[in-house]
Amino acid sequence: MPALGYAVTYPFGIVGIILAMVMVRAISRIDPAEEAKAFALEQDSGSEPVQRMCIRVRNPNMTGLRLHEIPSKDSLGIIISRIKYVGETEVGAANADTVLHEGDTVLAVGTLTNLHKLCLIMGTESTEDLMETPGPVTFDRFVVTRNEVLGKTIRELELTQRYGVTVTRVMRADVEMTAIPALRLQFGDKLQVVGKEADIAKVASVLGNSIKDMNRTNFMPMFVGIGLGVLLGLYPFSFANMPTPVRLGLAGGPLIVAIILSRMRRLGSMIWYMPLNANLALRELGITLFLACAGLKAGTHFFEVLFTSQGLLWMACGAIITLVPLLLAAWIGRAFMKMNFMNLCGLLSGSMTDPPALAFANAINNSDAPSVAYATVYPLTMLVRILVAQILVVFFTR
Structure with a gap:
């Protein structure tokens, strides 16, 4: 009967969500293009993008200092990757042990706010772009x-010590960060x-840089995760004044375990990563x-019930x-709550755990x-549905 x-x-569960989005858009006279633009601006204001700045050393106190000795550089999350010594015409690679002189020009990487702070410490912003200056320096991504x-x-x-190279940026899940020394690396970073080109080539083997490994589906961690999720889903949770224990089920258990394991990223040799x-x-x-299973179970009496008074x-x-x-x-x-319409569409789709509605949004x-809001509310919605359904059954059968 439930099936x-x-x-x-x-069917109306899918159509109803889409209809609700269309009604909200029409009633509020919303322009989706403007809402998407507002969402992008809001995201950009939340975290500053990583940028670069060329700084001319004007502070005489910088003379003789190594890069790792520059005050506040590490706390600001700034990486200096290139340097052009005063009087030189070519740019060279910079590392933590590079010695500064007054009049040198360096290329620093970080957020714009912190770059301006470092500029006040070291000297002035330079109009010269060291990225365009000739020299035996290049970059690559691994x-x-x-x-x-x-x-x-x-x-x-x-x-730096082994190959004389500097890591300037790290891209993780479409988020670009400054490569601060304390940052721990994860699979797929x-x-x-x-x-120098010859030195950079050696780094590839250290990091792996294997597209094949990135696209390989490792089934062992997946089945281990599913197995742990099933065990958690079958575990009975007892609550006061509840005659029957509540279980997370085969949907809720694996969901909780997946969230925990994805946060851990790895356990021993097992990497909790799956290609897109x-x-x-x-x-x-x-x-x-x-x-298909729901349809097979309900198909015997589906058309008999569909157009009856009960259906x-x-x-x-x-x-x-x-x-x-x-x-x-x-x-x-x-x-x-003055929510952005695009976020709202994702929230509505996630509240009904409906992928077709998300695709429409x-x-x-x-x-x-919409995917951001959908992913945020989906786990909570799934768990609440599982638990509330069991609680309602217990409540109405007492």
Whole structure:
């Protein structure tokens, strides 16, 4: 019977979410392009992007200092990768032991706010671009795929001491960061390395830089995670005044374990990483199998019930249960919380754990903004649904 009710009400469950988005957009006269632009500006204001600045050394107190001795440089998260000595015409690679002289020009990498602070300490901003200045210095980007490197800090790799190169930036999950020495490396991190071409080539083997390893699907960690999730899902949690224990089930258990393991990133030789293509394929396969099983179980009596008074009642109840909470949440989000429309669409999709609705929301303005809100509320929604369903069964059968 639950599978039959699910099958009858599911179609409007998808259409209802999309209809709620369309209604909110029409009633509020929202321009999705402007909302997407506002979301991008909000994201940019939350964290400054990594930039570069050329600084001319004018402070005489800098003369004779090594780069690692510059006051506040490390605390500001600044990396200096290139230097042009006073009187020289070529630029050279800079590292922690490079000695400064008054009149030298250096290229620093960091956030704009911190770069200006360092500029006040060292001298003045230079109009000369050391990236364009000739010299035996180049840069390349490498991906961290070697197990021996994972969990180590950039300082512990000793790339400067061993190869004379400097790591300036780290790209992790589309977020660019300054390569501070204390940053611990994770699988899939992309490092930008500056130095001489021959020295940079040696770094590739240290980090791994294997596209094959990046795209390889390692099934052992996945099945270990699923197994742990199933065990957690079967564990009974007892609460006061509840005659029956509550379980997270085969959906909630693996979800909680996946969140924990993804935060850990690795356990011994096991790396909790899955390529995007494999992730999407397994996700679609799981949804397809779930819907197929629900359809097979409900198919025997589906058409018998669909157009009966009971079937129509179920459909009406499903429409009310879908639309009313969504429209209420959308009204509160826009009127009181001043939520961005693109975020709101992701929240509505995540509150119903509905991937088709998320795809529609992403296609409104070819924006990934809804995915952020969707991923935030999805785990909580899934757990609450599992627990509340069991609590309601216990409550109405007492």
